[in-house]
Amino acid sequence: MKQDRVVVLGGGYAGILAAQRIAGRAPAGTRVELISDRPHFTERIRLHERVAGSAPRRIPLQRLLGRAGVTIRVGRVEGIDRSAGTVRLDGGSVPFDLALVATGSRTDWERIAGAAEHALSPCDEEAAERMAAHVASGNLAPLVVVGGGLTAVETAAELAERGHVVRLVTAGPVLPDHAPAARAYAVGVLRALGVRLREETRVAVIERDAVHLADGETIAGRAVWCGGFVPHPIAYDADLAAAPSGQILVDASLRSRSDPRSFAAGDVARVEGSAHLRMGCVTAMPMGAHAADSIVARLRGKEADAFRFRFLVQCLSLGRRQGLVQTVDPWDRALPRFFRGRTGAWIKERVCRLSVGALEWEQRLPGLYRWPRPPLQHGAPLRERLLPR
CATH class of the missing domain: 3.50.50.60 (FAD/NAD(P)-binding domain)
Structure with missing residues (x-):
């Protein structure tokens, strides 16, 4: 055989x-x-x-x-x-x-000049360990988070909640894919934690102890690059x-x-x-x-x-005590409803634990893992309609 x-x-x-x-x-x-x-x-x-x-x-x-x-x-x-x-x-x-x-995927280091040479990052394990060592060293220089997406916002909130001086600079708005009310809530939490925001501001060059903006201004501090991923x-x-x-x-x-x-x-x-x-x-x-x-x-x-999948939510933590869960349509577009505060933090933590739990249970019961799918379209093959999901 x-x-x-x-x-x-x-x-x-x-x-x-x-x-x-x-x-x-x-x-x-x-x-x-x-x-x-x-x-x-x-x-x-x-x-x-x-x-x-x-x-x-x-x-x-x-x-x-x-x-x-x-x-x-x-x-x-x-x-x-x-x-x-x-x-x-x-x-x-x-x-x-x-x-x-x-x-x-890996951290997209090439998007901004100087990022690969000088910036810290939480986007992959090796970079995160280097950043953790820097933060634990007691360096009091400000941390300048570059980016406005989920990773940038979570990182800025986590650092600020633990007492670090944090700036956040993003080329567009914070959380651009969220509903306006959800965005406003996240911005309010960041500001309450002490994060100073610069939206609609492009970064030109990153140096070891400074972030140079496209408008000529310089922000003193160590850059934390959260500018995206590449495969x-x-x-x-x-x-x-x-x-x-x-x-x-x-x-x-x-x-x-x-x-x-x-x-x-x-x-x-x-x-x-x-x-x-x-x-x-x-x-x-x-x-x-x-x-x-x-x-x-x-x-x-x-x-x-054929692979079928639909989105349900986007989850992020805003420190250890607050969170934001944005509901989305099947194509990941924001809907008006969202969950915030302790409820949002609880949901986000459950999702994180569920991800690991799914891996632990799949080993014991192969095929147990399921995921959200869109309804079958009218006229789909009978075989696909009857296939157990």
């Missing part, structure tokens, strides 16, 4: 969930191996807490994958040799029959078809458009012809689960279903 080998690249939300699901549902004899550049899973959605002084939130990969029978290999992925059917690592290579790329560059390293964003182009089943043996999920993937999916565990986990189901279908000689 042929033993298929499935290799999952990436030890984040999408990769771990996918590896668990494949190992638990694939035909007997299927070998599942997960490659990660570190031996633990990091709760990336809590890194803004880490940089302000909280303890690291890490879980050994063995705890999340050992029961599922997934082989763990620690190493840095350098590319995929599609002709040979191998993944190239910094210390060798791994053969595969099917591969799932879930290598995630892992593996699409180019593997010569896979990619979107202009650098994400791997996949079809509706999350299979690569240029290699039938490769699939992609999470921040590194872009579904061709579909609406943009916001980067984060909110989309990474559903994509990882669906990619796993597509791979299992392929191993069983069945047709894979």
